[in-house]
Amino acid sequence: MIDNPQSIYEKMREQGYSRRDFLRFCSYIAAAAGINATGLSTVVKALETKPRPPVIWLHYQECTCCSESFIRASHPVVADIILDKISLDYSELLQAAAGVQAEEVLSETIKKYRGQYLMTVEGSIPTNNGGVYCTIAGRTSLDRVKEIAEGAKAIIAWGSCASWGCVQSANPNPTGATPVHKIITNKPIIRVPGCPPIADVMAGVIVYLLAFDRLPELDHFGRPMSFYSKRVHDSCYRRPYYDAGLFVESFDDGSAKKGHCLYKTGCKGPVTYNSCGIIRWNNGVSYCIQSGHPCIGCTEENFWNNEPFYQHLSSFPGFGIETTADTIGATVGGIAVAGIAAHAIATNIRKRKTIGENASHNAHDDNDTKPADKQEGGE
Amino acid sequence: MAEPNVVEYRQIYVWQFPVRLYHWINALCILVLAATGYIIGKPIAIQSASEASFQYWFGTVRFIHFSFAFIFFFNFLFRIYWGFVGNNFAHWKNFIPYTAAQWKEMVHVLALDILMISKKPLKSIGHNSLAGVTYFLLFLVFLFQSITGFGLYAQMSGSWFPKLFVWIVPLMGGDIAVRQWHHLLMWFFIIVGIVHVYLVFYHDYIEARGTTSSMVGGWKFIEKSEKEK
Incomplete structure (x- = not known):
């Protein structure tokens, strides 16, 4: 005091x-x-x-x-x-x-x-x-x-x-x-x-x-x-590898050795705001990405729920571990295609008469073909 | 050979040129945006012996994505404008079910085309009301996808325009969530695209009114005995 x-x-x-x-x-x-x-x-x-x-x-x-x-x-x-x-x-x-x-x-x-x-x-x-x-x-x-x-x-x-x-x-x-x-x-x-x-x-x-x-x-x-105004991604010294499309696929591959971009191993640099890339840690010695580890986005809200850390897309809560937007999208897409196939089959059964009508349409009762407006022949 | 099928058809100019142009630009944009978006989310593994300074393919993919995003957005704005000045088939009233008749038609379409329990043919020529509502919802997704996309893009741009959308980021709790939803809705576009193309084929097949070609030439054909709605 x-x-x-x-x-x-x-x-x-x-x-x-x-x-x-x-x-x-x-x-x-x-x-x-x-x-x-x-x-x-x-x-x-x-x-x-x-x-x-x-x-x-x-x-x-x-x-x-x-x-x-x-x-x-x-x-x-x-x-x-x-x-x-x-x-x-x-x-x-x-x-x-x-x-x-x-x-x-x-x-x-x-x-x-x-x-x-x-x-x-x-x-x-x-x-x-x-x-x-x-x-x-x-x-x-x-x-x-x-x-x-x-x-x-x-x-x-x-x-x-x-x-x-x-x-x-x-x-x-x-x-x-x-x-x-x-x-x-x-x-x-x-x-x-x-x-x-x-x-x-x-x-x-x-x-x-x-x-x-x-x-x-x-x-x-x-x-x-x-x-906190810049993304870690934008001050990352590995950024050129990102633009060149050179990514680390797994932590023990050749790209990891060469220091390529960690985007595909889950780096959250592109969605994280901090000055790690500029100030760095421990007297400017290094920071997570420099030591070969993808950013986990520790300054962002909810980063702890955006698992897994080692894949780019997070899991969706409620859909089980490692269910990403892609899994959900592909599944729903598959269901949609199956639904379409079922609908197409049902159409050919239930609407056979309608389709038949079109195919063998006869011009109703009116054979007085005096087109007032432009006329197009069916089939 | 039997008597040739002669039906009298009437030509109706349904889709005006701007609508058709919008449609195909939009289709191209969605195709390009979904493809590049998917690659951005999951880049192809390319191992290369050459240095990063000689390559820029990922940057190019992103550039294409961003450029088409602008085209997509302004094309979309144009379509909204056309909803006020275009013909009856393009009018915004087709997309928002505010009359009892529209709701009745929606039930009818469900019974006729989806559940296939009704036999009463449908009279509407442009969008039926169910399709209209679906497109309205789709427009909302367009909007959402544009907002989240530009919201994410704002950080990479010095321009004022994307900055108009940054408010979405705190609203959704950060870039991670925005990106996640932006990515998920890419699948929505893909699935809606598949269903859309199927339904075009379906209507053409069932109704024989030239639904497919109408988006190229603008004309649909209805039997002369039918009244124009």
Whole structure:
């Protein structure tokens, strides 16, 4: 709990970082946040003067991979500074306090910084049976998330759990795992999906909020445009193989060795929005596709239900495993053709008389062939 | 040889030139779009020793798909326009069953042509009401396929036009779902195409009015004793 919140710059100086370190940090983070060069001074100024915002970092139904990703932000100074410098008042993962002390800090922050603190959520919130499937300090996460959101300035939903529900909400979703935006509807929410999200993306989002004090531009799903506006496919270094039609057929074939496109092994790159292909992971070392694995679409809603991961088309729920649109289409097509054949046979039986009539039609009673209009002979 | 069959027929100009043109452009588009669409969903395995820089076949298939999509869509819009200015047989009223007579005819067509329990011949000359309703539903699928297709395409295009359709993506829960349904409905087109061609042959066979050739020349023939509806 900090009584006189310092700015990030002040805090950095206090901890022995030089002004040069600070500026390097600013320019790195501005670039990561998708802010262009002219906006850099805004970032510097904000971090110099604005008090560090109090942050309450919550963990619910999840695996903590978001935090794990975050503390491994590729630029060491980023994680370091952000974790040191934002005023992380409450974080179940990182705080030293426990039990009563932790709860005290939480309630004090909520009271003292009402309307100012940033609430970040990792994990989905179970709603079935009153939300008993995740309780902290004797209260359900459902209860707590509502209470803490009440006084929050904005909410960041970290990762696919908080953004979409992720694997614990996969059919049949036994605990009723629910993403934050379906529970809290009256607060600005930024969704930063991914399983986990890229550390630099997380840092970028926080810095944007610090520097500009407003929400970054968001897409239809509430994801920051600077990181989620492009398909993984469009920044993929294997893209030329896609256009050339050179595909990996199975993971042990020659094409896989040559690094061809993973489209036919189920790559969801063409339907997934993230900046993996540009920022990459672990200090820009690699990302899923680069290491030979098709993208599973972890930033997209419902990706966990779009199985199997290793084929391009998903199964249709309710039709059994590995039943794709093609299986359904071909089956219905087969039924249609069989129906047509049956109908054609039935026609020849039931309508034999009509057909016969046409074939041996005689001109009814009227043999007075004086065509008033154009006349065409039958047969 | 017996007396030659002489029936007096009357010529009726049913399908105007724009309708016929629309029909064949549409047929070509559907054929090309379904074929290329299927390939895009399930590319042929071509192993090649040459480098990617010397090939672009998959890109070409996609290009064809996208180009024909534009033709398909604007051709479709044109047909809707023609539904307001065209002749009686092309009019939108044929496609929406808003009168009791149309519903009655639908039941009649079901009994006559599908269940084959009625013997009463059908009098309508253009689309019968059941066919009209079917085409109306088909138009809705055209629309859906266009929206989902352009919605997916918007990401690959800098043009404003496909961007008009991006709202479908959040509505359906992301590109994965949009793509899935876009692909499934390709089969709808294939199946409807097969049934459509069969039914044309069927009507020609049963009614002997020149249903098949009418879409080429525009003329149908009804027996003179029948009244034009």
